[in-house]
Amino acid sequence: MEELKELYQQVILDHNKNPRNFGELPTCNRHAEGHNPLCGDQIEVFILVDEDTGKIEDVRFKGAGCAISKASASIMTTLLKGKTIEEARKLFEQFHKVVTSDPSSNTDVINLGKLAVFCGVREFPARVKCASLAWHTMLNALDNHTTTKVSTEQL
């Protein structure tokens, strides 16, 4: 089934198996926890922002979840490093558009870069929350300097 292949492309399977930037970041100055009560997915995002430049120096995540949520978190961390907070927010919006847009719409895959791997998610509305959890948690971490919890059921 084509859609399924797209959802679980090699990239996602690979990030699921070998998640990048996995683990805690003790030196972080932004942190949030995310929870998807429907499937029990749990994630923590740790971000170290250079307060002078406003740039994300380092970002890590940990947690348990399905392949989509784990790969999404992993890919997200690889995209965030070196970005400013503003750029991170833009990336979030772009991501959000990719996973929630109408699957039949002609998405400009070339400009999406690495985000293009998330196109397959649109075909499976039940899985959008899985893909989004890390991203919402990341946004929450940036918005709050303290530890906060986000739940997909409030999104």
Place this chain on the structure above:
Amino acid sequence: MSNIDERLLEIRQDFPVLNRLVYGKPLVYLDNAATTQKPKCVISAISDYYLNYNSNIHRGVHRLSQEATDEYEKSRKIIKEFINANNTNEIIFTRGTTEGINLVAHSFVRPRLSKGDEILITYMEHHSNIVPWQIVCEETGAKLVVAPINDAGELIFEEFEKLLTERVKFVSVVYVSNSLGTINPIEEIIKKAHSKGIPVLIDAAQSIQHMKIDVRRLDCDFLAFSGHKIYGPTGIGVLYGKDEHLDKMRPYQGGGDMIKSVSFVRTIYNDLPYKFEAGTPNIEGAIGLGKAIEYVNQIGFDFIIEHENQLLEYAQEKLSEIDGLKIIGTASRKASVVSFVLENVHPHDVGTMLDVDGVAVRTGHHCTEPIMRRFGVPATTRASFAFYNTKQEIDILANSIQKVIKMFS
């Protein structure tokens, strides 16, 4: 072809949805513990009500209202006979199991609770048999006590007995666990509690569709179930209560139908069962449920039990052959529910991949988070069987699981 196979073919014709395709593949519906499919006779009973005699009940003198009232009350009688209650006053229509448990928590248990009292449940309860008790405990200072289970997912009866102290004022237990399939030793639980004068509620949401339940033989004080899990519509359920209890209980909700007379000085509550049925009820639901139970009677529990046991055995055998698959819930007495986890593949991914093969299963914590924690898994994949399922469908499930494993290896 064996007798069962022939019978099955006929039965499957009663469920039109079983003929549909999902992603171009025949639907394999294995999510019956979440809700069962509805036979044609239930669907037509509901449309017949709307097409021919839709009207409110217990209020009009006109013909339609009389017909609707008769059908509504006929369902109550069917249910009374189905569970062998003493009389129809003991059959309260609710929205479902959840509302039944909340009704008992609010109207029966809460007024009897003081600080330091205890309510005893088990580790394998559905959230709907946990949270209502937490609410009354919070309000009264009582304590919720939880009897443990073993690694097979069975109640540890000695521990349950030990927890059944004089502080316990109420016991509320699930008959069949929705996430593990475990059948609890409900007769012994009731006997033990009654020997200490403690009333018992049975959550029959996952047992009513699988086995003959006789409330008088069980001697339970209350029993709650949902229509939609026994081939009836959603939004309707039943609370059975011994009338000696129901009689003394205060109403759950106030409004129309539950009163005899109202003035601003004094309101006289209606007799049973109407005291607990405030407002216009789910008339189509009650009628549909009555029809569903007639249908189940017609199929017969002899067939249901024999066939579902075969499905369970076959599924456990087939799934156990799969490398890296672990069945969660291996009690010696089980209903036709198989929960499992795969090494390295999250249940959510399993669910999506089975879905595109047309196989509908439930993934997640099944509203039983404490059980998930007890077994150290975030979630499981659950296949739950009804009497219309076939061994071929279990083969499709097993093949589909093999494909998942291959993709993730």
